[in-house]
Amino acid sequence: MMRIQARTQPSQLMTFVSPLLAIALTLIFGCILFSALDKNPIEALHVLLITPLSDGYNVGEMLVKMCPLLLCAVGLSLCYRANMWNIGAEGQLLAGALGGSAVALAFGDSTSALALPLTLLAGVASGVAWSAVPTYLKLRFNSNLILTTIMFNYIAFYLLVWAVNGPLRDPDGYGFPESAMFSDQTMLPILVAGTRIHLGILLSLLSAVVAWFILSKTHLGFQVRVFGSDEPAATYAGFSSKKLSWFVMLLAGALAGLAGVCEVTGPIGQLVPNVSPGYGYSAIIVAYLGRLHPLGAIIAAIFLAVLYMGGDLAQIQMNIPTAVIGMFQGVLLFFLLACDFFIRNRLVFTHQATA
Amino acid sequence: MNNTKTAQHISPRLELINISKQYPGCLANDNISLSLMPGEIHALLGENGAGKSTLVKTIYGVVAPDTGQLIWDGKEIEIKSPSTARELGIGMVFQHFSLFETLTVSQNIELCLSKPQLASIGNLAEKIRQLSQEYGLNIDPHRYVHSLSIGERQRVEIMRCLVQSVKLLILDEPTSVLTPQEVSGLFSVLRTLAKEGCSILFISHKLHEVTEICEKATILRGGKVINTCSPADETSHSIAKMMVGDLAEQDAGYSKKEGTEVRFQIHDLSLSTQHPFGTSLKHINLELKAGEILGIAGVAGNGQDELMAIISGEDSRPVNAHLTMKNQPIGNLKTATRRQFGMAYVPEERLGRGAVPDMSLTENTLLTHSQGFIKYGLVQWKQLKDYAKQLISDYSVKCHGEFSEAKSLSGGNLQKFIMGREIGQRPDVLICAHPTWGVDVGAALAIHQALLELRDQGAAILLISEDIDELFLLADRMAAVCDGYLSPIVRTQDTNIDQIGQWMAGTFINNQQHDADMLQETTA
Numbered sequence: 001m002m003r004i005q006a007r008t009q010p011s012q013l014m015t016f017v018s019p020l021l022a023i024a025l026t027l028i029f030g031c032i033l034f035s036a037l038d039k040n041p042i043e044a045l046h047v048l049l050i051t052p053l054s055d056g057y058n059v060g061e062m063l064v065k066m067c068p069l070l071l072c073a074v075g076l077s078l079c080y081r082a083n084m085w086n087i088g089a090e091g092q093l094l095a096g097a098l099g100g101s102a103v104a105l106a107f108g109d110s111t112s113a114l115a116l117p118l119t120l121l122a123g124v125a126s127g128v129a130w131s132a133v134p135t136y137l138k139l140r141f142n143s144n145l146i147l148t149t150i151m152f153n154y155i156a157f158y159l160l161v162w163a164v165n166g167p168l169r170d171p172d173g174y175g176f177p178e179s180a181m182f183s184d185q186t187m188l189p190i191l192v193a194g195t196r197i198h199l200g201i202l203l204s205l206l207s208a209v210v211a212w213f214i215l216s217k218t219h220l221g222f223q224v225r226v227f228g229s230d231e232p233a234a235t236y237a238g239f240s241s242k243k244l245s246w247f248v249m250l251l252a253g254a255l256a257g258l259a260g261v262c263e264v265t266g267p268i269g270q271l272v273p274n275v276s277p278g279y280g281y282s283a284i285i286v287a288y289l290g291r292l293h294p295l296g297a298i299i300a301a302i303f304l305a306v307l308y309m310g311g312d313l314a315q316i317q318m319n320i321p322t323a324v325i326g327m328f329q330g331v332l333l334f335f336l337l338a339c340d341f342f343i344r345n346r347l348v349f350t351h352q353a354t355a
Numbered sequence: 356m357n358n359t360k361t362a363q364h365i366s367p368r369l370e371l372i373n374i375s376k377q378y379p380g381c382l383a384n385d386n387i388s389l390s391l392m393p394g395e396i397h398a399l400l401g402e403n404g405a406g407k408s409t410l411v412k413t414i415y416g417v418v419a420p421d422t423g424q425l426i427w428d429g430k431e432i433e434i435k436s437p438s439t440a441r442e443l444g445i446g447m448v449f450q451h452f453s454l455f456e457t458l459t460v461s462q463n464i465e466l467c468l469s470k471p472q473l474a475s476i477g478n479l480a481e482k483i484r485q486l487s488q489e490y491g492l493n494i495d496p497h498r499y500v501h502s503l504s505i506g507e508r509q510r511v512e513i514m515r516c517l518v519q520s521v522k523l524l525i526l527d528e529p530t531s532v533l534t535p536q537e538v539s540g541l542f543s544v545l546r547t548l549a550k551e552g553c554s555i556l557f558i559s560h561k562l563h564e565v566t567e568i569c570e571k572a573t574i575l576r577g578g579k580v581i582n583t584c585s586p587a588d589e590t591s592h593s594i595a596k597m598m599v600g601d602l603a604e605q606d607a608g609y610s611k612k613e614g615t616e617v618r619f620q621i622h623d624l625s626l627s628t629q630h631p632f633g634t635s636l637k638h639i640n641l642e643l644k645a646g647e648i649l650g651i652a653g654v655a656g657n658g659q660d661e662l663m664a665i666i667s668g669e670d671s672r673p674v675n676a677h678l679t680m681k682n683q684p685i686g687n688l689k690t691a692t693r694r695q696f697g698m699a700y701v702p703e704e705r706l707g708r709g710a711v712p713d714m715s716l717t718e719n720t721l722l723t724h725s726q727g728f729i730k731y732g733l734v735q736w737k738q739l740k741d742y743a744k745q746l747i748s749d750y751s752v753k754c755h756g757e758f759s760e761a762k763s764l765s766g767g768n769l770q771k772f773i774m775g776r777e778i779g780q781r782p783d784v785l786i787c788a789h790p791t792w793g794v795d796v797g798a799a800l801a802i803h804q805a806l807l808e809l810r811d812q813g814a815a816i817l818l819i820s821e822d823i824d825e826l827f828l829l830a831d832r833m834a835a836v837c838d839g840y841l842s843p844i845v846r847t848q849d850t851n852i853d854q855i856g857q858w859m860a861g862t863f864i865n866n867q868q869h870d871a872d873m874l875q876e877t878t879a
C-alpha cells in the first residue's frame with residue numbers, strides 16, 4: 001500500500017533546489033529522447049544549451065528572446081503571489097503589439113521625437129486594457145480568471161490576424177498579411193552595435209529590479225505578499241483584495257503589453273501574425289522556475305531563452321524538429337511541479353496490518 | 356513487608372517508567388514516571404510545551420518513546436498504534452472532536468469499531484441506549500451529529516470509548532468547550548466511570564476543576580515530572596506555582612472598574628448568517644464604555660464569530676447606523692479605516708489570521724501596525740525591526756529574535772506578541788476573542804495584566820471568551836450570547852456563574868420574540 005502524506009515541515013532549502021533538480025531531470029529526459037531520435041544526446045544538449053552562449057552574437061540573440069519572457073514573467077510572478085491566476089500574458093502581449101503597431105504606423109515617416117514614446121505607451125495601454133476586462137469580470141461577477149484570461153488570448157490573436165489582413169495591412173505588400181515596416185523613428189534603439197540587443201532588454205531587467213523593490217520595500221508589496229501567503233490574515237489586517245488584485249493585474253498587463261510592443265519595434269520591425277511563439281505561456285514556466293521572485297525570474301528567463309535559441313540551432317544544425325522545445329518546456333514544468341509536490345508531500349509505504 | 360503485599364494485591368492499571376522522547380531541538384519527555392491505579396482520576400498538569408501532549412500520545416500509541424517502559428496490568432507492553440491502544444482498552448477524547456457531522460451517532464461509533472467488536476456487541480443502537488442510561492449520558496443513537504451541541508458531541512466521543520469497554524480514559528482539556536452545567540454533568544459521568552474501576556487521565560488548564568475532581572495530579576514542567584500531589588490538599592494557587600515555577604502574582608481578585616462615557620455601541624443589529632452552519636445575529640444591543648472590560652460569555656458557535664466579523668468590518672455588509680464608535684456611525688467603514696479610527700482587534704485564530712505563519716515577527720508587526728512605519732509608501736524596515744524587538748522584550752515573547760517566523764513560536768508566545776502589537780497601537784476600542792485559549796498560566800497572567808493596564812488607561816475592551824472563569828476574573832460587566840441573541844448586560848459583582856451559565860444555555864431568550872424571529876427568517 002502506498003499513500004501520500006503531507007510533510008509537517010517542508011524543507012526551505014529544497015524550495016530553491018527544486019528548480020535545479022527539475023532541470024537535471026529534464027536533461028536526463030532529453031538524453032533519452034535524443035537517443036530515441038537517433039541523435040547523439042551529448043551533441044544535441046551541447047547545441048541546445050551551450051552553443052546559444054558561445055559567442056557575442058548568439059548571446060545577443062538569446063537576450064532578444066529573454067526580453068519578452070522576462071517582462072511577462074515579472075508581472076505573472078506578482079499576480080501569482082497575490083493568488084490571481086492570470087494565464088493571459090500571451091493575449092496582453094499580442095494586444096500590446098497590436099496597439100503599439102497601430103500608433104507606430106500612424107506616425108508613418110514622421111520624425112517627431114514623440115513617435116517612439118507614444119508607440120511604447122500605446123503598447124502598454126493596450127496590455128493594461130486587455131488585462132483590465134478579465135480583472136473586472138472576476139471582481140464584479142466572480143468569474144474564473146483562468147478561463148477569461150485564456151479566452152482573451154484567443155480574442156487578441158484573432159484581432160491581430162484581422163488587423164494585419166485589414167486596416168493595418170501594408171498596401172504595397174502584395175496582399176501578405178503583414179504591416180508596412182516601421183520607420184526608424186519608431187524603432188527601439190540598438191544598444192550594442194552589431195547585435196540586436198535593444199532598449200527593451202534593459203527595460204525588462206529594470207522591470208525585474210523594480211518589481212523586487214516593490215515587493216520587498218513598499219507597503220503595497222508587503223500587502224501582496226501577505227495576500228498570497230495567508231489570505232485570512234490579509235482580510236484581518238484590512239488589506240483591500242480588490243485594490244491588490246487591480247494592482248497586480250494591471251501591472252502584469254502593462255509589462256506584457258510592453259513586451260509585445262518591444263517585439264514589434266525591436267527585432268521584428270513590423271506587425272506580423274506570429275509576433276510571439278508563445279512567450280506569454282512560457283513566461284508561466286519562467287515565473288515558477290524563478291520561484292515567483294522577480295530576480296529569480298531573470299535567471300529562469302535566460303534559461304528558457306537559451307532553450308528557444310538552442311531549439312532553432314538544433315533544427316538548423318542537427319535536423320531536430322523545433323517541437324522538441326515545446327516538449328522540453330512541458331517536461332520541465334512537469335518535473336518542477338512534481339519536485340514542488342514532493343517538497344510538500346511524501347510517499348509512505350504502509351504494510352496492511354493483519355487484524 | 357505489609358506494604359509490598361497490598362501493593363501486589365492491587366497492581367496499577369498503567370505504569371510508565373522513565374519515558375523519554377527527544378524531538379529535534381527539544382526534549383519533550385525527560386524520564387517521566389507515572390502510575391495510575393484502577394478507578395483513579397489523575398490530572399496531568401503543566402504549561403504549554405511541558406510535554407503533556409507528547410506523554411498522552413505515547414500512551415495512546417501515536418508517538419513511540421525513545422526509551423522507557425510501559426507496563427499495563429503488570430505486563431510490559433509496546434503500544435504501536437492507536438488501534439493497539441484501543442484493543443487494550445485505552446480510549447481518548449481529543450480536544451478537537453473527530454465526528455462526521457452528516458452521520459448519526461451510532462454510525463459514527465460504528466466507524467471506529469473492528470468487525471469482531473461489532474459482532475460481539477450485536478445491536479449497537481441498543482448498546483448505546485443502555486450505556487447512555489447507565490452513565491446518564493443522555494444520547495440518542497439515531498440523531499445526526501450536526502444537530503448536537505458541543506457538550507453532546509463530547510458525550511458521543513466518551514460513548515465511543517465506553518462501547519469499547521474502556522479501562523483507561525484520556526481526556527484532553529475536556530471542559531474548555533462546555534457550559535458550567537455541562538461541566539458538572541461531565542464530572543458526574545467521570546465519577547461513575549471511576550467508581551467502576553476505569554482509570555481516568557485528565558488534562559486541564561483549569562486548576563479549580565482539578566482540585567474538584569482529581570485524586571492525584573502529576574505536574575510537568577519542561578518535560579520533567581516536577582511534583583506529584585493530591586489536589587485536595589492543595590490550593591489552585593499552590594498548584595499554579597508548581598506549574599510555572601516562580602509565579603510573580605496570581606491574584607484572583609483584580610479590581611473592578613466602572614466605565615465612563617460610551618465609546619462603542621451596537622443598536623438593534625440583526626443580520627442573517629452567510630454560512631450554512633453559521634448563526635444569525637438577532638436584535639443585538641450593546642454599549643461599551645471607556646475604561647471598562649465588557650465580557651461576553653457563550654459556547655462556541657452561538658454567534659460570536661459573526662459578531663466579531665461585523666464589528667471588525669471583515670463582514671463588509673453595510674450596517675451603517677447600527678454600529679457607532681465615538682458617536683460616529685462606523686457600520687459602512689472598511690476594516691482598515693476602522694483601525695485608523697482607533698479600533699484594534701485580536702482574533703481567535705492566532706496562526707493564519709492574527710499572524711502570517713511564514714513571515715517574521717517584524718513583518719507580522721506591520722500586518723496591522725503600519726502607522727508611523729510607512730514613508731512615501733516605503734516600509735521603514737529599520738524602525739519596524741527595532742519596534743518589533745521592543746515588543747518582544749516588553750511582552751517577554753520567547754523566540755530567537757524579531758526575524759523568527761511566526762509559526763516557530765508556541766501558541767502562548769505568539770498570542771503575547773499579537774496582544775502586544777494590538778495594544779501598542781493605543782486603541783480606543785479593543786475587540787479581543789479568546790485571548791488566553793490554550794495559553795499556559797504564565798502567559799495568561801501576562802495577557803491579563805496587559806488587558807487590565809489598557810483598561811486603566813481608558814480604553815474600552817470587548818472580551819469574547821468561552822472561559823467563564825477568565826470572564827469573571829477580568830470583566831467589569833458581563834453578558835452571554837446564545838443562538839445569536841445577546842443577554843442583558845450586568846455588572847460582574849451582581850451576577851454569578853449559575854446565572855451566566857443559564858444565559859449561555861439561552862434562558863433569557865423571550866419565547867414570543869424568538870418565534871417571531873423564526874417566522875421572519877423562514878419567510879424572508
